Amino acid sequence: MTKVTMTVNGKSVSAETEGRTLLSAFLREGLGLTGTHIGCDTSQCGACVVHVDGKAVKSCSVFAQDVAGASVKTIEGMANADGSLGVIQQAFQDHHGLQCGFCTPGMVMSAAALLAENSKPSEADVRHYLEGNICRCTGYHNIVKAVMAASGQDVSALAAE
Amino acid sequence: MHNFDFVKPASVADAVAALSTEGAQALGGGQTLIATMKQRLADPAVLVSLTGIADLQGVCMGDGGLHVGGATPHAVVAREAGKYYPALAHLAGGIGDPAVRNKGTIGGSLANNDPAACYPSAALASGATIVTNRRKIAADDYFQGMFSTALDEGEIITSVVFPIPEKASYVKFNQPASRFALTGVFVAKYAGGVRVAATGASNNGVFRWKAAEQALSANFAASAIAGLTVDDADMISDLHGTPAYRANLVKVLAGRAVSAAT
Numbered sequence: 486m487t488k489v490t491m492t493v494n495g496k497s498v499s500a501e502t503e504g505r506t507l508l509s510a511f512l513r514e515g516l517g518l519t520g521t522h523i524g525c526d527t528s529q530c531g532a533c534v535v536h537v538d539g540k541a542v543k544s545c546s547v548f549a550q551d552v553a554g555a556s557v558k559t560i561e562g563m564a565n566a567d568g569s570l571g572v573i574q575q576a577f578q579d580h581h582g583l584q585c586g587f588c589t590p591g592m593v594m595s596a597a598a599l600l601a602e603n604s605k606p607s608e609a610d611v612r613h614y615l616e617g618n619i620c621r622c623t624g625y626h627n628i629v630k631a632v633m634a635a636s637g638q639d640v641s642a643l644a645a646e
Numbered sequence: 647m648h649n650f651d652f653v654k655p656a657s658v659a660d661a662v663a664a665l666s667t668e669g670a671q672a673l674g675g676g677q678t679l680i681a682t683m684k685q686r687l688a689d690p691a692v693l694v695s696l697t698g699i700a701d702l703q704g705v706c707m708g709d710g711g712l713h714v715g716g717a718t719p720h721a722v723v724a725r726e727a728g729k730y731y732p733a734l735a736h737l738a739g740g741i742g743d744p745a746v747r748n749k750g751t752i753g754g755s756l757a758n759n760d761p762a763a764c765y766p767s768a769a770l771a772s773g774a775t776i777v778t779n780r781r782k783i784a785a786d787d788y789f790q791g792m793f794s795t796a797l798d799e800g801e802i803i804t805s806v807v808f809p810i811p812e813k814a815s816y817v818k819f820n821q822p823a824s825r826f827a828l829t830g831v832f833v834a835k836y837a838g839g840v841r842v843a844a845t846g847a848s849n850n851g852v853f854r855w856k857a858a859e860q861a862l863s864a865n866f867a868a869s870a871i872a873g874l875t876v877d878d879a880d881m882i883s884d885l886h887g888t889p890a891y892r893a894n895l896v897k898v899l900a901g902r903a904v905s906a907a908t
Contacts, residue, residue: 487652503649504649504650504651504652504693505647505648505649505650505683507680526684527681527684528677528680528681528745528746529823531743531745534745537748540721540748541744541745541748542745542748542749543745543746543749546676546677546680546681546749547676547680547749548652548673548676548680548693548695550652550654551652551654551673551676551695551697553654595744595745598744598745599744614744616743616744616825617742617743617744617745617746617825618743
């Protein structure tokens with residue numbers, strides 16, 4: 486076992502790992518941060534997306550020891566300091582961007598990565614960027630709407646179906 | 647997956663030393679290898695991560711063209727190669743999805759040589775040089791069939807050098823579930839002639855369509871290949887496409903790539 490230390494949501498954390506311990510397992514089992522979901526475990530679905538040093542990655546396809554020392558942000562780090570929902574989370578609630586909610590953590594993390602690169606994405610930009618995030622409820626229209634709204638754009642003209 | 651020892655050296659020399667241990671294997675971004683290990687199709691005793699080696703990172707112009715470090719992620723190539731080689735940047739920006747592009751590396755893609763991966767077509771069509779810790783390998787000698795390359799045990803791709811073409815384009819017919827190329831064609835026009843490489847088509851992996859190269863070297867227009875056909879004898883057959891379908895796609899996509907080349 487090897488002790489791995491990294492910064493998660495602004496706090497320095499450590500846990501014992503094997504070589505094969507995935508970042509997703511380090512977060513969920515090592516730290517109890519179960520907001521990061523495991524959907525497919527084959528890097529297809531995007532439910533496990535977190536940020537490593539500001540970049541979106543699929544935590545099921547990264548070894549914990551490979552990101553020792555990195556700064557990681559998970560869905561648990563997306564709320565405001567007072568515990569209220571962050572802008573993207575609030576937009577998902579306001580625009581019904583989740584149904585069962587399983588894909589939501591990955592959707593929110595990918596959306597945050599998109600908005601960090603492109604603060605006013607078009608609808609096509611959002612759909613393209615979320616290519617690697619699959620919603621099994623197929624609720625994509627409202628997810629896209631929520632991301633557009635989170636970027637401060639008027640979404641009243643976007644189809645709601 | 648089975649357990650292994652993980653090491654992350656900071657220099658090529660240390661990586662080479664680590665790879666000389668029994669059962670050691672190199673790890674790039676892991677976007678293929680980790681999934682393969684979960685299926686227990688790969689079972690290394692020691693995994694040597696190459697992404698902590700600063701010398702293997704980045705994109706810059708140098709002798710012979712654009713130098714891309716072996717451990718450079720696709721997202722960096724997509725973002726930084728555009729001003730030197732737009733078709734290459736476009737290809738890198740179409741691999742997988744944003745999260746995969748932040749991890750997956752050019753060296754990993756070329757070392758794995760998946761028959762439907764995008765990068766092998768760019769390397770072959772550009773006549774790129776694959777530079778390793780031991781030697782320089784011409785792309786024409788490097789690709790040796792599906793999942794097979796000229797790399798020896800423990801040999802590391804340190805960089806890939808792409809001569810800059812006058813015009814080039816990559817057109818990929820997406821396989822939307824895997825986000826690999828169902829079939830993809832890279833066309834590159836150099837002063838010495840045109841090169842055309844197809845991926846996602848042949849059972850032998852990436853290949854050059856030489857009849858099209860001849861026709862396009864004489865006349866760089868989609869109409870120049872309209873009368874050609876691609877032999878479907880050794881094309882990939884799966885639930886997504888028959889050999890005849892893929893052979894036809896090679897021609898259609900080559901024509902589109904010629905028309906789109908800039």
